[in-house]
Amino acid sequence: MSGRARSARRHQNNQELHPYVHGTLDRESLESLAPDMQVDALGTFCPEPVIRTQNRMAHAKPGEIAMLLADDVGVEIDIPAWCLSTGNEYLGLLKAEVGYKVFVRRLCNKRPQP
């Protein structure tokens, strides 16, 4: 066996996800969602997925749903935290073929929105 092959990838997509923060929708509902916009942050790391989500959501209308594609494992805590702080709704996260799909709903809120 190759020496290099022995090095396990730490953040392979099949690692167990730990539900630090639960989204408001269950898996079935997430799977049937039709997002209004897609944010591609594959291959980027903190804080880039949040920056892209934030910039895209700044132009979203209340109620619209964004789906973030990212393979930075930290999105599972960063996006819920960002939603909590900005008053957006964290709907949940699904494992995708590559990385994760993270769903966020723009809420009508009074707080300043980037």
Place this chain on the structure above:
Amino acid sequence: MSEQIRALGLLSGGLDSTLAARVMQAQNVEVLGLHFSTGFCLADRHRILGNRSNPDKPYRNEALRAGADLKIPIEIIDIKDEYLPEVVLNPKFGYGSGMNPCIDCRIFMLQKTREIMEERGYHFVFTGEVLGQRPMSQRRPPLDDVAEESGLGRLLLRPLSARLLPESIPEERGWVDREKLFNISGRSRKKQMELANHFKIIDYPQPAGGCCSLPDENYARKLRDFLAHRGTDVTPDDMMLLKVGRHFRLSGDVKMVVSRDQGENTYLERFTQGRSEVWVDDFPSPLTLVEGQPTAIDLETACRITARYSDGRHERTVPVRWRSGESEGQLTVVPCQNDTELEALRI
């Protein structure tokens, strides 16, 4: 009805900036936390390498965590493109222990913050700076320089040390009550911890480490070498590669990066495109990436150094594999045992 006072705060997510924001909330100030992404943050490195002390938990972004805890909206401001040329390369106030231009960095961030304050009609800006806490940027003269050069002047409030500093406009105009601000100074964090207890803030990062790579001397050496050989045309991948591994310069345009452990192997595997790879098949081994156009001698050196850091280092010879674009091959080499040679090449 009295006007709602609104302030922008620089929020790193560390204890001081979290407390400063909490102190403002306690005075009924509406706060928007700004967090600047410079491209030199260590978060991306932490994310790929994983959390070594708790592998089940990814590293969190502390600014977002603080925003979620305090229910303060956080906006991340991307300054990556301007930061290297405008701040890191020619700092007016010089560098700290590494290549960290802390005073210029604060000025730049606060200039950006002032622009946002003016555009969006915020009343003032605050930071978690504590008088005398950091040798370079938080002595009294630099604090004054930062306020002056950022254009904020007396619109910049440092709630944790405010009572040791001249009165700011937010205090003078009664937007905040000076009597309820603090007189913290120095490097001890005792008072901040008492204040955290008072506000029931229990979850905050320890001060050690920091999240900026620029103060680190090893990083600074690699960055200087990069700039000297490649100029300022830097890609995000270049920046990320400087954050891990042992770096060796083989010639003017050829450099190699050798991973130090399994986590770094995984990290480097993300950056193989456009770089040659070197590794050992027969023993657990680092992954080495070679940048530039290596000559046959460079490639042999890369193989010898890679063998040296593999578990085959004590063998007389080690077969080492390499791949460069479409070409692949194997060289059987004597692992590099000569520390003087190694140190001469090390960046």
